[in-house]
Amino acid sequence: MTETLNVALGARAYDIKIGPGLLARAGELALPCLRQKRVFVLTDENVAALHLEALRAGFGAAGVAVEALALPAGEKTKGWPGLEQAVEWLIEQRVERSDIVVAFGGGVIGDLAGFAAAVLRRGVDFIQIPTSLLAQVDSSVGGKTGINSVQGKNLIGAFHQPRLVLADTDVLNTLPPREFIAGYGEVVKYGLLGDASFFDWLEANGPDMAAGSEAQRIHAIRRSCEMKAEIVARDEREHGERALLNLGHTFGHALEAATGYSARLLHGEGVAIGCALAFELSMRLGLCPQEDPSRVRAHLAKMGMKKDVADIEGELPDADGLIALMGQDKKVSDGQIAFILARGIGEAFVEKQVDMSVVKAVLEDALKGVAGVAG
Numbered sequence: 001m002t003e004t005l006n007v008a009l010g011a012r013a014y015d016i017k018i019g020p021g022l023l024a025r026a027g028e029l030a031l032p033c034l035r036q037k038r039v040f041v042l043t044d045e046n047v048a049a050l051h052l053e054a055l056r057a058g059f060g061a062a063g064v065a066v067e068a069l070a071l072p073a074g075e076k077t078k079g080w081p082g083l084e085q086a087v088e089w090l091i092e093q094r095v096e097r098s099d100i101v102v103a104f105g106g107g108v109i110g111d112l113a114g115f116a117a118a119v120l121r122r123g124v125d126f127i128q129i130p131t132s133l134l135a136q137v138d139s140s141v142g143g144k145t146g147i148n149s150v151q152g153k154n155l156i157g158a159f160h161q162p163r164l165v166l167a168d169t170d171v172l173n174t175l176p177p178r179e180f181i182a183g184y185g186e187v188v189k190y191g192l193l194g195d196a197s198f199f200d201w202l203e204a205n206g207p208d209m210a211a212g213s214e215a216q217r218i219h220a221i222r223r224s225c226e227m228k229a230e231i232v233a234r235d236e237r238e239h240g241e242r243a244l245l246n247l248g249h250t251f252g253h254a255l256e257a258a259t260g261y262s263a264r265l266l267h268g269e270g271v272a273i274g275c276a277l278a279f280e281l282s283m284r285l286g287l288c289p290q291e292d293p294s295r296v297r298a299h300l301a302k303m304g305m306k307k308d309v310a311d312i313e314g315e316l317p318d319a320d321g322l323i324a325l326m327g328q329d330k331k332v333s334d335g336q337i338a339f340i341l342a343r344g345i346g347e348a349f350v351e352k353q354v355d356m357s358v359v360k361a362v363l364e365d366a367l368k369g370v371a372g373v374a375g
Contacts, residue, residue, distance in 0.1 A: 003222050008233040012161050022168035023054045027062025033163040035098045041068040042113035043104040050174050075261040078108045078147050086116040097121050106132035107139035114145030118160035128162040133183030134268045136167040137224035142232040152328035153253045182268030190224045193247045196346030243350045247340040248274030254325035269306040281362050282341045310369030318373050319363035
């Protein structure tokens with residue numbers, strides 16, 4: 001039942017394998033990438049407690065030795081101290097350029113471990129074994145690696161493609177419900193940005209997928225990865241089309257920064273709210289039909305997701321404060337904030353000349369239901 005996709009990047013092409021039971025086959029599947037029968041696993045404490053022994057056994061079945069470091073779980077690990085700990089550990093382990101680092105976790109570990117591999121000895125290969133829905137459909141594919149700055153999210157990093165991605169759908173069964181549903185924010189993004197029929201499919205099948213249907217999960221992960229792989233193959237370093245993958249992220253990253261990258265707002269929740277805001281902004285700019293923002297929010301609500309700024313607990317900055325946070329986004333060019341807007345569901349595009357008074361009005365209305373707004 002394993003599905004295989006290829007990210008077509010010439011000499012740096014790699015496969016994404018999707019399906020159940022892949023941890024048990026990790027050694028067998030990784031062997032073509034290994035020059036020595038050893039790997040160095042970076043993971044977090046939560047994933048290690050649940051799945052590290054199964055991964056060790058999967059590598060061990062092919063005679064591959066495993067050394068592992070478990071970092072604290074959570075977005076705060078994705079910064080300079082976490083990166084330093086990971087890199088210094090890899091150096092202590094005498095990792096060579098010909099070795100393989102394994103990123104075993106969600107988006108935080110995938111981004112951090114990939115960046116550690118990119119900078120260690122000027123570049124060591126790595127394998128992504130994503131354990132969250134968000135990482136399986138998005139962050140493990142495409143080679144974006146990095147850490148957060150106190151100034152904003154993902155401002156420090158490198159493009160460093162993995163050698164292989166193993167998305168074991170069995171591990172999704174151990175995710176807390178909130179984390180699984182948060183990851184769905186990245187799934188729905190794909191339908192909204194470029195495939196209206198996929199969004200139709202999600203409206204019909206999303207609840208079954210969330211309830212545990214393996215076939216629906218495999219289809220949703222495959223289609224998401226397929227869309228990302230196609231875009232990355234055409235625009236690896238985000239000079240144009242790849243920016244579409246940031247639908248929802250301009251708003252979402254600002255909201256994440258405003259909540260201190262804490263459990264108040266998970267990344268996928270920020271993306272979901274950001275997608276709803278992007279469609280609201282598009283509608284107010286006269287770009288998309290009036291019913292589209294309502295349709296997006298109705299689907300997010302049906303999935304039990306955060307869909308409005310008011311769904312975030314606690315105080316938030318005012319509209320000007322959120323716009324200032326957007327100004328730190330890595331997609332800013334010549335001082336202009338780039339927005340991903342839509343002419344309809346499945347018809348996203350990049351726009352760098354947006355009337356910021358309309359953005360401010362959208363945010364002011366969104367903040368009306370928030371308990372505390374800092375001026």
